[in-house]
Amino acid sequence: AQNVKTLRLWKIKPETMEFDQIGEIPCELLEKLKGETSELSSISLLTAKNFAYMYNNSDPVEIIMCEIGDGECKWGSVKNLVVNDERRIGERMVMSCGMVEIGHLHRAMGPANRKFLVK
Numbered sequence: 876a877q878n879v880k881t882l883r884l885w886k887i888k889p890e891t892m893e894f895d896q897i898g899e900i901p902c903e904l905l906e907k908l909k910g911e912t913s914e915l916s917s918i919s920l921l922t923a924k925n926f927a928y929m930y931n932n933s934d935p936v937e938i939i940m941c942e943i944g945d946g947e948c949k950w951g952s953v954k955n956l957v958v959n960d961e962r963r964i965g966e967r968m969v970m971s972c973g974m975v976e977i978g979h980l981h982r983a984m985g986p987a988n989r990k991f992l993v994k
Contacts, residue, residue, distance in 0.1 A: 879915050881905065884927065884941065884948065898941065898948030907952050910934030921972035928972060930955065 882905055884897040900908070909915055910931050917932045927941040935955050942949040 879905070879909065882908070882915075884943070897943055898950075900939065900941075901950055904939050904950055904952055907937040908939050910936055923972040923974055926972075 882900040884899075885894045886897050887894045906913075908918065908929065908931055910933075912934050915931060918929050919932055921928045925943045927943065929939045929941075930937065936958050937952050938955050940951045940953065
């Protein structure tokens with residue numbers, strides 16, 4: 876859609892199908908989500924606990940974040956560094972969302988003495 880003016884998050888109670896608005900994306904972040912094409916044909920939304928992440932499928936340059944808590948939403952964004960990375964292997968980007976604790980990282984790195992390497 877070319878004329879998207881707002882994007883809202885809603886909480887839905889599945890038992891009763893009642894819903895309440897949680898928050899609304901700030902205008903400047905909506906513009907970043909639209910990207911250079913200035914339209915939103917489709918967005919992806921990932922959630923984990925009180926966090927939501929969204930990006931424009933056709934122009935994933937910016938990832939919009941929302942932390943939900945205490946009756947308010949805290950919004951922000953980060954550049955998607957993989958989009959223009961010449962070292963990327965494929966043409967597609969896959970994102971996932973989940974809670975990872977330090978203990979999980981220790982177990983994953985432990986048996987083979989693996990090391991993280993940042994290039």
